[in-house]
Amino acid sequence: MNIGGQAFRTIWPCDAGNSIQVIDQRLLPHRFEITTLATLDAVASAIHDMTVRGAPLIGATAAYGLALALQQDASDRALQQAVNTLQAARPTAVNLRWALQRVSQQVLALQPAQRAASAWQAAQQIADEDVAINHAIGQHGLALLRQRWQALQRPLQILTHCNAGWLATVDWGTALAPVYAAFDAGIPLHVWVDETRPRNQGASLTAWELGQHGVAHTLIADNLGGHLMQHGQVDLVIVGSDRTTRCGDVCNKIGTYLKALAAHDNDVPFYVALPSPTIDWHIRDGLAEIPIEQRTADEVLYVQGKNPQGQLQQVRIAPDNTPALNLGFDVTPARLVSGLITERGMCAASEAGLLQLFPEHAS
Amino acid sequence: MNIGGQAFRTIWPCDAGNSIQVIDQRLLPHRFEITTLATLDAVASAIHDMTVRGAPLIGATAAYGLALALQQDASDRALQQAVNTLQAARPTAVNLRWALQRVSQQVLALQPAQRAASAWQAAQQIADEDVAINHAIGQHGLALLRQRWQALQRPLQILTHCNAGWLATVDWGTALAPVYAAFDAGIPLHVWVDETRPRNQGASLTAWELGQHGVAHTLIADNLGGHLMQHGQVDLVIVGSDRTTRCGDVCNKIGTYLKALAAHDNDVPFYVALPSPTIDWHIRDGLAEIPIEQRTADEVLYVQGKNPQGQLQQVRIAPDNTPALNLGFDVTPARLVSGLITERGMCAASEAGLLQLFPEHAS
Numbered sequence: 001m002n003i004g005g006q007a008f009r010t011i012w013p014c015d016a017g018n019s020i021q022v023i024d025q026r027l028l029p030h031r032f033e034i035t036t037l038a039t040l041d042a043v044a045s046a047i048h049d050m051t052v053r054g055a056p057l058i059g060a061t062a063a064y065g066l067a068l069a070l071q072q073d074a075s076d077r078a079l080q081q082a083v084n085t086l087q088a089a090r091p092t093a094v095n096l097r098w099a100l101q102r103v104s105q106q107v108l109a110l111q112p113a114q115r116a117a118s119a120w121q122a123a124q125q126i127a128d129e130d131v132a133i134n135h136a137i138g139q140h141g142l143a144l145l146r147q148r149w150q151a152l153q154r155p156l157q158i159l160t161h162c163n164a165g166w167l168a169t170v171d172w173g174t175a176l177a178p179v180y181a182a183f184d185a186g187i188p189l190h191v192w193v194d195e196t197r198p199r200n201q202g203a204s205l206t207a208w209e210l211g212q213h214g215v216a217h218t219l220i221a222d223n224l225g226g227h228l229m230q231h232g233q234v235d236l237v238i239v240g241s242d243r244t245t246r247c248g249d250v251c252n253k254i255g256t257y258l259k260a261l262a263a264h265d266n267d268v269p270f271y272v273a274l275p276s277p278t279i280d281w282h283i284r285d286g287l288a289e290i291p292i293e294q295r296t297a298d299e300v301l302y303v304q305g306k307n308p309q310g311q312l313q314q315v316r317i318a319p320d321n322t323p324a325l326n327l328g329f330d331v332t333p334a335r336l337v338s339g340l341i342t343e344r345g346m347c348a349a350s351e352a353g354l355l356q357l358f359p360e361h362a363s
Numbered sequence: 364m365n366i367g368g369q370a371f372r373t374i375w376p377c378d379a380g381n382s383i384q385v386i387d388q389r390l391l392p393h394r395f396e397i398t399t400l401a402t403l404d405a406v407a408s409a410i411h412d413m414t415v416r417g418a419p420l421i422g423a424t425a426a427y428g429l430a431l432a433l434q435q436d437a438s439d440r441a442l443q444q445a446v447n448t449l450q451a452a453r454p455t456a457v458n459l460r461w462a463l464q465r466v467s468q469q470v471l472a473l474q475p476a477q478r479a480a481s482a483w484q485a486a487q488q489i490a491d492e493d494v495a496i497n498h499a500i501g502q503h504g505l506a507l508l509r510q511r512w513q514a515l516q517r518p519l520q521i522l523t524h525c526n527a528g529w530l531a532t533v534d535w536g537t538a539l540a541p542v543y544a545a546f547d548a549g550i551p552l553h554v555w556v557d558e559t560r561p562r563n564q565g566a567s568l569t570a571w572e573l574g575q576h577g578v579a580h581t582l583i584a585d586n587l588g589g590h591l592m593q594h595g596q597v598d599l600v601i602v603g604s605d606r607t608t609r610c611g612d613v614c615n616k617i618g619t620y621l622k623a624l625a626a627h628d629n630d631v632p633f634y635v636a637l638p639s640p641t642i643d644w645h646i647r648d649g650l651a652e653i654p655i656e657q658r659t660a661d662e663v664l665y666v667q668g669k670n671p672q673g674q675l676q677q678v679r680i681a682p683d684n685t686p687a688l689n690l691g692f693d694v695t696p697a698r699l700v701s702g703l704i705t706e707r708g709m710c711a712a713s714e715a716g717l718l719q720l721f722p723e724h725a726s
Contacts, residue, residue: 029682192688195663197560197584200680207685219687221560221663222585223618227693230620230650255586257593261624287593300558300584303666305678313678315668317563319392322570324582330590 001166001180003032003212009171010057011064011127017120018071020064022052025167029208030306037061040069040082047089047096050199054168055242055278056130059095062086063123066103070119074112079104092251092293092329094243098277099126127170133275134172136343141178141238141273144339144346145187148235148269155188157235159225162196162253163205164240164273174240174273176206178341183215191217192228196253198299198326222255226262237263238341241274246361248334248349249286250274254327260336269338272349276342279354281361286331293328300324364529364543366395366575372534373420374427374490380483381434383427387414388530392571393669400424403432403445410452410459413562417531418605418641419493422458425449426486429466433482437475442467455614455656455692457606461640462489490533496638497535499706504541504601504636507702507709508550511598511632518551520598522588525559525616526568527603527636537603537636539569541704546578554580555591559616561662561689585618589625600626601704604637609724611697611712612649613637617690623699632701635712639705642717644724649694656691663687 001008011022019038026049027033035051037043043065046052052061069082083100090096103122107115149156164175172180182189191210196202203219210217220228228234237259243251250256250272263270283289301324307313318324337349347353355362364371374385382401389412390396398414400406406428409415415424432445446463453459466485470478512519527538535543545552554573559565566582573580583591591597600622606614613619613635626633646652664687670676681687700712710716718725 029685030679195560195680197558197586203681203685208682211682211685217685219663219681219685221617221689223560223616223621223693224688224690226620226624227617227655227690230694253586254584254590257589258586258621258625261589261628262621265624292590300582303668303678303680305666305680307670307676307678313670313676315666315670315676315678316393317558317666317668318566318582319571319574322392322566322574322580322582325587326584327587327590330586331593 001171001209001213010167011052011060011170013124019068022046022061023167024051025053025205026051027312029204030312038068040065040085043068044085044089047086053201054163055093055095055240056134056169056174056275058090058093059099059277060123060127060130060170062096063099063103063126066100067116067119067123070107070116074115076108079107090293091291092242094280095277102126130170130275131172133343134169134174134177137174137273137275137341138172138177138181140345141341142181142185144271144341145178145182145189146185149187152235155190157190157192157233159192159194159228159234159237159259160206161194161202161239161256161259163201165206165209167205167209168240174275175238177273178238179215180213183213189216191215192225192234193217193219194222194225194255195219196255197222200303225259229262229266229268234268236269236271238271238273241272241278242329243290244272244274244279244340245283245286245289246279246281246354247284247351248337248340248354250332250337250349251286251290251329252332254330257330257332260332264336270336271339271341272337273341276344276358287333290331292330295326295328297324297326300326364534364572364576373530374415374423374533376487382431385409385415385424386530388416388568389414390675392567393675401431403428403435403448406431407448407452410449416564417526418456418458418603419497419532419537419638421453421456422462422640423486423490423493423533425459426462426466426489429463430479430482430486433470433479437478439471442470453656454654455605457643458640465489493533493638494535496706497532497537497540500537500636500638500704501535501540501544503708504704505544505548507634507704508541508545508552509548512550515598518553520553520555520596522555522557522591522597522600522622523569524557524565524602524619524622526564528569528572530568530572531603537638538601541601541636542578543576546576552579554578555588555597556580556582557585557588557618558582559618560585563666588622592625592629592631597631599632599634601634601636604635604641605692606653607635607637607642607703608646608649608652609642609644609717610647610714611700611703611717613695613700613712614649614653614692615695617693620693620695623695627699633699634702634704635700636704639707639721650696653694655693658689658691660687660689663689
């Protein structure tokens with residue numbers, strides 16, 4: 001996608017394959033800075049501190065991180081340590097695990113001397129595949145949005161939570177891929193952007209990337225969506241997913257479940273756009289089986305923004321001694337999901353629905 | 364209630380009845396300042412800019428404001444103008460209208476020369492009655508909490524949204540009156556405090572007043588409550604109400620509806636504590652009939668807090684040109700409300716339930 005008219009991905013190799021560069025997403029929307037990551041630890045930190053975030057981008061970043069680690073030490077032991085370090089950086093993200101497994105399996109079959117180059121190639125492939133997957137999600141979602149627009153005969157009102165846009169992936173986005181595809185196809189639309197406390201990814205990332213692309217949007221507090229749906233101001237909800245179970249339960253940014261409840265209560269279709277690597281075929285019951293990442297209370301207690309002098313600053317919003325709890329995700333049960341949008345098409349949020357598209361996982 | 368061990372109300376007369384003093388709630392929790400209001404315009408501004416907020420406190424403040432206006436000009440015309448000015452300061456608040464009507468009716472029967480003193484007396488009475496009403500709500504709620512505690516045999520987990528504590532009233536609070544009563548009665552409990560974007564009344568006011576009173580609490584993003592309820596970590600929800608219809612629909616701070624949906628989906632009792640002046644006996648359908656106040660987009664786009672130097676500061680959380688929509692309230696349909704806690708006791712959220720407690724409104 002474009003930033004100031006220039007085409008960017010969120011991650012790319014540089015320095016002849018000895019480092020990668022990423023957009024430092026912690027500084028958006030107020031500063032656009034590119035940061036270079038040259039070591040395993042730098043990559044793990046960038047994942048943990050959310051310099052990069054979004055399930056698909058985390059997966060691609062971790063794959064590059066493994067390649068960088070293997071450039072230093074390509075032994076089995078070092079490989080396993082690197083996998084553990086990267087896995088621990090964001091425990092909920094299933095793409096992360098998937099990407100690490102894929103690269104590990106590929107390189108374990110090789111002699112240590114060949115591993116780094118092979119891992120690097122695998123990381124490149126994961127990044128390129130992510131772009132292709134998201135483009136396909138966009139095309140399937142476009143058909144859905146076109147249908148809905150033709151039925152309503154007025155600009156579409158779409159609500160999204162968090163950032164599942166191109167900043168969350170290598171390119172295109174997941175939840176926003178259909179939005180960009182529809183916008184580019186000339187379908188009139190407007191996006192309600194949940195600010196997405198506590199980290200405000202909606203306010204800082206989704207609003208920014210939609211604005212860069214010229215898509216009409218309005219920022220709202222996370223509390224507003226229910227009211228909008230009660231009053232017919234939302235035609236559909238599209239969110240992303242960090243992990244989806246075999247039965248269609250969706251683990252996504254904290255607060256997603258509340259929007260799904262409101263959509264259900266008001267007959268608003270609630271779609272989840274997800275690349276298949278975020279599907280965890282090993283689990284069924286999202287509420288019981290998905291560990292939810294607990295993050296620092298400071299993300300609730302402090303808010304970062306631009307001060308009147310134009311500098312990034314954190315301010316504390318609570319009394320000095322107030323304790324806070326900060327969980328990153330919640331699980332939306334499949335019963336509240338109208339449909340899943342994957343790179344192979346749309347399906348019901350159920351085991352049967354998913355297996356129709358992905359029959360290779362039937363066993 | 365106590366601040367630093369000293370007993371305070373949120374509003375009190377001073378200067379021999381020529382002004383009132385209030386706590387400037389915009390500066391909490393970082394600064395505790397008392398501000399003096401001596402004119403109609405000062406009072407209207409204090410209501411509009413939320414120096415004072417909370418339906419019951421707004422009502423009492425407006426009554427004092429009318430008294431101050433009548434000290435300057437006690438003509439019928441001036442009275443009507445003052446009523447209009449105060450009414451416009453917060454259009455959703457039904458207490459405001461109720462308090463203005465009550466004072467107006469009382470003074471219109473008098474000669475202009477007697478009106479100011481009479482209005483002042485009426486305002487004092489409204490303030491004192493609010494304290495008595497909230498104390499009664501606390502006692503009825505205490506019975507409910509005691510019952511629930513005895514059934515569960517472990518510390519109660521209570522979730523609340525916004526600030527319906529003593530800062531929202533003249534004293535005691537509405538939603539928090541039962542919490543304070545239970546705490547004072549030795550019932551072990553812990554409160555989940557929704558931060559309540561966009562104005563963060565939970566983070567800044569509820570956390571502060573619970574802390575001053577010594578009640579265990581944890582601040583959470585508004586997005587977290589659904590997850591907590593899914594995992595059995597909330598035993599009941601208690602919120603306040605800015606306006607309740609004859610049929611039990613509850614208009615309260617934006618986001619309340621989402622919590623009610625989550626409570627309903629997880630069989631968590633959802634109670635609304637309300638003084639009867641917030642009941643609007645003239646309307647039935649809250650969604651159709653209650654106008655929702657639209658506030659400035661800046662409340663969404665900027666967050667106020669304490670910077671590292673200890674000063675209050677606003678930071679912008681969105682890109683420079685991002686538009687935002689800011690509505691103050693939503694409506695929770697009566698079907699999602701487990702019960703109403705009023706000064707006369709508890710009842711079902713329905714016309715029949717309310718009329719059992721308030722039979723004088725049957726006609």
